[in-house]
Amino acid sequence: MRGAASSCKSCSLRTVCAVNPDELSCSRQMDDLILGYRHVKKGVALYRAGDAFSNLYAVRTGSYKKVTLLADGREQVTGFYVSGELLGADGIATDHYASDVVALEDSSVCVMPFDLLELLSREVKAVQHNVFRMLSADLVRESNALILLGTMTADERVAAFLLDLSSRWQARAYSPNAFGLRMTREETGSFLGLKLETVSRTLSRFQKQGLIKVRGKEVEILDFPGLNQVARRTV
Amino acid sequence: MRGAASSCKSCSLRTVCAVNPDELSCSRQMDDLILGYRHVKKGVALYRAGDAFSNLYAVRTGSYKKVTLLADGREQVTGFYVSGELLGADGIATDHYASDVVALEDSSVCVMPFDLLELLSREVKAVQHNVFRMLSADLVRESNALILLGTMTADERVAAFLLDLSSRWQARAYSPNAFGLRMTREETGSFLGLKLETVSRTLSRFQKQGLIKVRGKEVEILDFPGLNQVARRTV
DNA sequence: CGAGTGTTTGATTTCTGTCAATGCTGGTGG
DNA sequence: CCACCAGCATTGACAGAAATCAAACACTCG
Numbered sequence: 159m160r161g162a163a164s165s166c167k168s169c170s171l172r173t174v175c176a177v178n179p180d181e182l183s184c185s186r187q188m189d190d191l192i193l194g195y196r197h198v199k200k201g202v203a204l205y206r207a208g209d210a211f212s213n214l215y216a217v218r219t220g221s222y223k224k225v226t227l228l229a230d231g232r233e234q235v236t237g238f239y240v241s242g243e244l245l246g247a248d249g250i251a252t253d254h255y256a257s258d259v260v261a262l263e264d265s266s267v268c269v270m271p272f273d274l275l276e277l278l279s280r281e282v283k284a285v286q287h288n289v290f291r292m293l294s295a296d297l298v299r300e301s302n303a304l305i306l307l308g309t310m311t312a313d314e315r316v317a318a319f320l321l322d323l324s325s326r327w328q329a330r331a332y333s334p335n336a337f338g339l340r341m342t343r344e345e346t347g348s349f350l351g352l353k354l355e356t357v358s359r360t361l362s363r364f365q366k367q368g369l370i371k372v373r374g375k376e377v378e379i380l381d382f383p384g385l386n387q388v389a390r391r392t393v
Numbered sequence: 394m395r396g397a398a399s400s401c402k403s404c405s406l407r408t409v410c411a412v413n414p415d416e417l418s419c420s421r422q423m424d425d426l427i428l429g430y431r432h433v434k435k436g437v438a439l440y441r442a443g444d445a446f447s448n449l450y451a452v453r454t455g456s457y458k459k460v461t462l463l464a465d466g467r468e469q470v471t472g473f474y475v476s477g478e479l480l481g482a483d484g485i486a487t488d489h490y491a492s493d494v495v496a497l498e499d500s501s502v503c504v505m506p507f508d509l510l511e512l513l514s515r516e517v518k519a520v521q522h523n524v525f526r527m528l529s530a531d532l533v534r535e536s537n538a539l540i541l542l543g544t545m546t547a548d549e550r551v552a553a554f555l556l557d558l559s560s561r562w563q564a565r566a567y568s569p570n571a572f573g574l575r576m577t578r579e580e581t582g583s584f585l586g587l588k589l590e591t592v593s594r595t596l597s598r599f600q601k602q603g604l605i606k607v608r609g610k611e612v613e614i615l616d617f618p619g620l621n622q623v624a625r626r627t628v
Numbered sequence: 629c630g631a632g633t634g635t636t637t638g639a640t641t642t643c644t645g646t647c648a649a650t651g652c653t654g655g656t657g658g
Numbered sequence: 659c660c661a662c663c664a665g666c667a668t669t670g671a672c673a674g675a676a677a678t679c680a681a682a683c684a685c686t687c688g
Binding site: 361 | 633634635636637
Binding site: 234 | 461463464465467469471482483484485486487491492511514515516518521522524525526528529530531532533535536537538539540542543544583584585586625
């Protein structure tokens with residue numbers, strides 16, 4: 159467990175926090191912003207729906223699922239988050255978080271007290287701009303998820319899901335060809351608006367078609383153009 | 394067409410712009426912010442995906458649909474917007490709008506140049522806080538739409554849709570019992586992830602069940618508890 | 629090594645989409 | 659003012675995709 163004294167200069171999220179990672183004056187101020195790290199064990203909630211809102215979080219390590227609950231107990235995974243992504247923005251509107259965020263593996267976050275972030279946003283234009291951009295990017299991400307759920311078939315959803323994961327790993331300098339799914343088939347299905355059996359069947363069929371190789375949670379993409387075609391994207 | 398000189402004091406959106414509508418100093422500053430009004434004829438786009446981002450818009454009168462396009466030409470309605478609601482936030486992330494927004498009837502918006510909004514946000518804490526809240530509220534709204542598309546049956550979607558419209562009309566001091574749908578069955582279906590025939594059938598069945606009365610675009614809710622039950626909400 | 633969770637696969641059902649025909653309504657122009 | 663037209667809505671019959679129910683299998687973690 160790292161202390162609050164850790165510097166943002168060593169944080170892989172500097173590019174998230176600062177518009178320009180070379181902009182030292184900014185990242186120095188980010189040091190004031192990051193209260194510290196918080197480690198979250200697999201299966202444990204970073205926060206729960208209804209908790210009083212006070213912090214935004216930036217994923218440092220590991221991965222998380224965001225789960226939204228219905229009144230009748232049904233729940234849906236509304237997002238997966240990996241390093242560099244922002245958590246907690248759904249709490250700003252009502253001063254209470256609107257969802258549960260649970261670690262899919264042992265993970266950690268940077269803790270950013272929102273009042274400090276507001277303060278810093280007022281002082282440093284670049285920080286303000288970046289906070290707005292992060293919130294807006296969240297909106298765009300959710301819009302894309304809406305399209306996925308609203309207009310796509312099961313095949314298209316699974317293909318798009320794999321390609322999305324691939325590009326996110328690539329953006330983090332990991333292999334876009336082979337990666338481990340952190341989530342179960344059920345969680346994947348919940349996110350994609352499908353049942354776990356459908357996800358499993360679809361992955362199996364993709365394998366038969368030579369598009370991918372699956373073995374449990376390990377996935378390898380063998381045919382990107384083919385998968386893109388299934389997802390009906392223009393490469 | 395009103396000019397830029399119009400005052401926010403006479404704008405129905407003051408409660409959106411200012412945290413506290415009585416806070417005159419704030420609303421005076423909002424006058425500087427609102428560049429002016431823009432009228433949008435039925436069927437005309439307020440902005441299109443890819444347009445350079447420069448303004449946020451607050452709906453003054455009328456109603457709008459937000460449409461997101463897929464690469465292959467398919468499109469989905471990702472939201473309906475009425476007075477007091479915020480448009481354009483999806484453009485912040487990339488400096489280009491990510492969707493089309495089209496007026497469903499002759500409508501108007503307040504134009505808020507984003508750079509001015511950023512400036513004012515840095516100067517006035519209350520404005521900053523409110524902008525964050527509006528963006529966050531957008532996120533929560535989209536999360537709810539995700540749940541609708543991800544876990545609900547056709548009946549539940551249509552019931553939830555009617556109840557959502559009802560509460561939005563009520564919040565604007567219109568009758569929550571009877572209102573006119575501004576959107577076609579096809580647009581409704583696109584938003585709900587259903588085909589227009591399914592929407593039509595479901596509405597007809599709800600009417601047979603005595604839950605609502607439909608006549609074309611006119612809807613009257615006869616049995617709120619019943620409709621809530623169909624939507625599987627806790628009143 | 630065993631228990632329990634997670635995954636795969638199969639058989640069947642159900643819901644929603646698709647295709648098709650008809651009807652309504654509001655706007656336009658003669 | 660009325661008739662016509664085009665877009666929108668309703669309804670029916672049928673097909674198809676994904677859910678459900680069910681069983682067996684594979685990991686992984688004590």
